[in-house]
Amino acid sequence: MRESFKKIAIIAHDGKKAEMVGFFKDHIDQLTGVEIVATGTTGSHLAKAGLEVDAKLSGPMGGDAQIAAMVAEGDIDAVLFFRDPLGKHPHEPDVQMLLRLCDLYDVPLATNPASATLLLNGIDVIKAKAKVE
Numbered sequence: 001m002r003e004s005f006k007k008i009a010i011i012a013h014d015g016k017k018a019e020m021v022g023f024f025k026d027h028i029d030q031l032t033g034v035e036i037v038a039t040g041t042t043g044s045h046l047a048k049a050g051l052e053v054d055a056k057l058s059g060p061m062g063g064d065a066q067i068a069a070m071v072a073e074g075d076i077d078a079v080l081f082f083r084d085p086l087g088k089h090p091h092e093p094d095v096q097m098l099l100r101l102c103d104l105y106d107v108p109l110a111t112n113p114a115s116a117t118l119l120l121n122g123i124d125v126i127k128a129k130a131k132v133e
C-alpha cells in the first residue's frame with residue numbers, strides 16, 4: 001500500500017475534457033501539495049482552470065506513452081484517466097500500455113469520475129494518517 005502521493009497524472013479523452021475540468025475545479029482542495037503531470041491538451045485545460053501542471057506531449061503524439069514510462073520508473077503515485085468509452089482513439093495501443101503498466105506496478109488508477117472521487121478521498125485518508133503518526 002502506497003504511503004505518500006506526491007505526484008499524480010491526469011489525462012482526459014476529448015469527450016471527457018469538460019467533465020474533467022469541472023471535476024478538478026470541485027476537487028481542487030484535495031490536490032494541494034500534489035504535483036500534477038498531464039497529457040498536453042488536458043494539461044492546458046487544467047492550467048486554464050488555475051492548476052500548476054507539468055504538461056507532456058498531447059496523447060496522440062505520445063503523451064500517454066510518456067506518462068506510462070514515468071509509471072514504469074516509479075515516478076507517478078496515481079493516475080486519474082477520464083476515458084471516453086464511446087470514442088475512437090488512434091493511440092489506443094499507448095493507452096493500453098499505460099493501463100497495463102499501472103496494473104504491473106500496482107499504481108492506483110481511476111478511469112471515471114466516481115472512481116477518481118474515491119481515489120482522491122483515499123489519498124486524503126492517507127495524508128491525515130501520516131499527519132497523526
Ligand SMILES: O=C(CO)COP(=O)(O)O
Nearest residue numbers: 039040041042058059060
Ligand atoms: O489522448 C489522450 C488520452 O489518451 C489525452 O491527450 P490530450 O490531453 O493531449 O488530449
